[in-house]
Amino acid sequence: MSGLWRRLGSLRRRPGFEREMEEEMTLHLDQEIADRIAAGADPAEARRTAFRDFGRVAEMKEAAREVRGVPRLENGLRDLRWTVRGLRRTPGAPVVAAVTLALAVAAITTVGAVIERVLLAPLPYPAPDRLAVASERRAGSNTPNVVSVPNFEAWRERLRTFTDLAGLVPDYLDLQVGRPERIAGAAVSAAWFRIIGVPPAMGRGVSEEEATGGAAVIVLSHALWREQFGADPRMIGRAIHFGDKSRIVVGVMPAGFEPPAFGWLGPGQRYWLPFAPNPDNRQWGRFLLVLGRLRPDASVATAGAELTAVAAGWRARTRPTGLGARWPGALETRWRGTSGQPSSRWAWRRRP
Amino acid sequence: MSERTDLLQGTLDLLVLKSVAGGPLHGWAISKRIRELFDDVLQVNQGSLYPALYRLEDRGWLRSEWHKPPEGRRIKLYQLTAVGRKQLAAEQRQWRMFVGAVDRLLAAT
Numbered sequence: 001m002s003g004l005w006r007r008l009g010s011l012r013r014r015p016g017f018e019r020e021m022e023e024e025m026t027l028h029l030d031q032e033i034a035d036r037i038a039a040g041a042d043p044a045e046a047r048r049t050a051f052r053d054f055g056r057v058a059e060m061k062e063a064a065r066e067v068r069g070v071p072r073l074e075n076g077l078r079d080l081r082w083t084v085r086g087l088r089r090t091p092g093a094p095v096v097a098a099v100t101l102a103l104a105v106a107a108i109t110t111v112g113a114v115i116e117r118v119l120l121a122p123l124p125y126p127a128p129d130r131l132a133v134a135s136e137r138r139a140g141s142n143t144p145n146v147v148s149v150p151n152f153e154a155w156r157e158r159l160r161t162f163t164d165l166a167g168l169v170p171d172y173l174d175l176q177v178g179r180p181e182r183i184a185g186a187a188v189s190a191a192w193f194r195i196i197g198v199p200p201a202m203g204r205g206v207s208e209e210e211a212t213g214g215a216a217v218i219v220l221s222h223a224l225w226r227e228q229f230g231a232d233p234r235m236i237g238r239a240i241h242f243g244d245k246s247r248i249v250v251g252v253m254p255a256g257f258e259p260p261a262f263g264w265l266g267p268g269q270r271y272w273l274p275f276a277p278n279p280d281n282r283q284w285g286r287f288l289l290v291l292g293r294l295r296p297d298a299s300v301a302t303a304g305a306e307l308t309a310v311a312a313g314w315r316a317r318t319r320p321t322g323l324g325a326r327w328p329g330a331l332e333t334r335w336r337g338t339s340g341q342p343s344s345r346w347a348w349r350r351r352p
Numbered sequence: 353m354s355e356r357t358d359l360l361q362g363t364l365d366l367l368v369l370k371s372v373a374g375g376p377l378h379g380w381a382i383s384k385r386i387r388e389l390f391d392d393v394l395q396v397n398q399g400s401l402y403p404a405l406y407r408l409e410d411r412g413w414l415r416s417e418w419h420k421p422p423e424g425r426r427i428k429l430y431q432l433t434a435v436g437r438k439q440l441a442a443e444q445r446q447w448r449m450f451v452g453a454v455d456r457l458l459a460a461t
Contacts, residue, residue, distance in 0.1 A: 020418075024428050025402060028380040032398070035384070055397025063403040067410065 154314035161298035166192035185271035203251035211274035218247040376431035
């Protein structure tokens, strides 16, 4: 990890450059999308083609950083993803490693946040203004960070301003049917399907029982179902094999469905697996992305205050020491955009 | 970096300098202007404009400034410096020499 630390360290010394680059690129993409919509394109299509023609944002940022002599972050991010995968497969991985990892993720989410904000608008979900991302943040910092499983559980149990709260973790699978391919997806709480409010085109989402029981089930994106399984209408109930493991397909999401993408979870999710807290992942430190749906009568400000209060209560009960002791909760909503002109509203609550 | 990319990069620099010769523009407007003029000829990712802008700025050929309009979001405007204007003239001369040389070569065979 020391190489990663070095890279992140030098990156932090260039906050102005990163922020301004993000601002410029976001503006560019927003204007490009608006321009295409004005020329008669469908909003979803406008967004897709604007991103396609821009080129991979991460690559463009890397090229720009190289011009300015800022070292490569992509490699660090890749290290990190593999570290996470390693941790997930190593029960009882040292807590120290998990905390280190969480701090590294903090720096990366800062860098990656802005593009997702663009991707999220306009959103094809019911009542999109009720969707919110809940993050931890370090005292004195405005940077949204990933969330620990115990804190997520405390939020889920105690929050009254949300109807549902879901944990999300990026995931990868090596597909061995059709064309062998590494595909990206996400492990999500069963609540994720209720939060997005988009019913699968076929089959169903993941149930609570499947999530908590760690059931080997999978929900496919429409594109994955079409490209890898020839849009087979009898796919539900069938097993897909990944190496020596297999998962039963329980659902296929509708065509054109674009999953929420934020933090280090990219827009190219092609499947969804169940996620649930367990004794192992409670020890992993901060790694969860948290998405929630606000009650119709709850304001962002109230929810943010409640989030902070619950996080504080949880810290008081569990008495974490050292780094973990100073992380209040934070809330952000990024779903204010309509018709290709996204905007974001950040509602950080000051620590009482 | 391959020779092809070097060639493309040099061309992109020239196009960027030329596009702001008429007055300050922000990134997207530069990209749009280049595309309007070269649409089907030059296929390049729009995002690669930004490394080029930063490089030209570092060389002192462009100057940038954030501008906040009365309404809407602030934009970063790029404009030619005096050195940049000379560089543009030099690059245009070089480009014409190059094109002329290639033309002569093609005509000869």
